[in-house]
Amino acid sequence: MPTTQPNVHENINSLFLPPPYQPSSSSIVLNQFQNGPQPFVISGIFTNGQPIQGNIQTVDPIVGTKSRSFTTEAKTLGAMQITIGLFHFGLGIVLGLLCINYLNVMTFWSLAFFTGYPFWGGLSFIITGALSVAAINQPNLCLIRGSLGMNIMSAIFVFFGVIFLLIDEGINGTYQQDFWAVLSGRGISALLAIFSVVEFIINCITVHLAKQAIRTSEL
Template identity: 40%
Template sequence: MQAIQILIGLLHIGFGSVLVTSVIGGHISISFWGGYPYWGGISFIISGTLTVLAQKPPITSCKTNGSLGANIVSAIFSAVGVILLITDFSINWGRYSYFDSTSYYYYYYYSGVASAMGISAVLFLFSGLELVVSIFSSHAGCQVVSSQTNQVAVAVAIPVPGTHGAPPMGIPQPAVNSLVYSSEVNSQQ
């Protein structure tokens, strides 16, 4: 799933660069002017990379928490992107098209609008996919962080024999100096 996040990020940046030509041609793109293809794409690449790094040993809480945070940010960014792209569709569909009742077709006034609507549709699909992937990755990350927290709490709660803490009741402790004492006794005789 991490490779999917990285590829979606690269596709967002690529399609955002192509969307520049459509904006120049008369297409109004709120998501482009807001920079969503770029900051969304960078966020998706970072979250995918951090998730890959979090799975490589040594697995530390710092890496898993970083991956979890990046996936949560990616989920928020992709949800914002879905909203921005829906806004793009609603603005451009009514503005640059008209319905011919005799032929039952929509016609576009600008040639770049149809391609821009296609690019926005692809970005919308990939944003939805990224939303699902980042939500699942965030859920898995929450479970990993929760299990790491529980393991630490269990390890601290059980006293280890031979440490400076008080031993638990009912577990006999070996005498540390018994061997030294017995060898000293044997050497004195």
């Protein structure tokens, strides 16, 4: 029987006719991934007909391969190494002046000065810091390897230098020596020992950063 409601046939046909095609959000994202100029890192869950639950981030492959820790920290550490090397030179000269005898009076006797540790140790610290700064200004794998090797060598120099300075603290202080010369010499030896320990810590940190930079560049 014909019905008086004209919308009944339209509602019945809409139940059996397929809905118009609508591209899913996952196919849109895949088309953008194929045609886009930059790669994407997509985190989330793909569901047909449902929006993506997650974030889409753009990754720069050039920036991702750089060792940011080495470039940001090694320059400061290199400047500190150069400063410590200059302090070694200055304190070594003062320590040498305290070792000079006058009026047949025994003054401070320094094994560290006679072995030349304040000078060859300070020179190695300056060269090590300069290599670290040069590796930042001109990024080069050879400079980073050179900085790594010099930091290891400087750490070895510090080991022997601290031993010499501790010997200086122990062998001085007899009644035949000048009191003020011994007191000043011990103070300078203590300062050199403190700077040497700081240099050793900087060496260890720079070696770790240089190894990370070399490992990152070889990937």
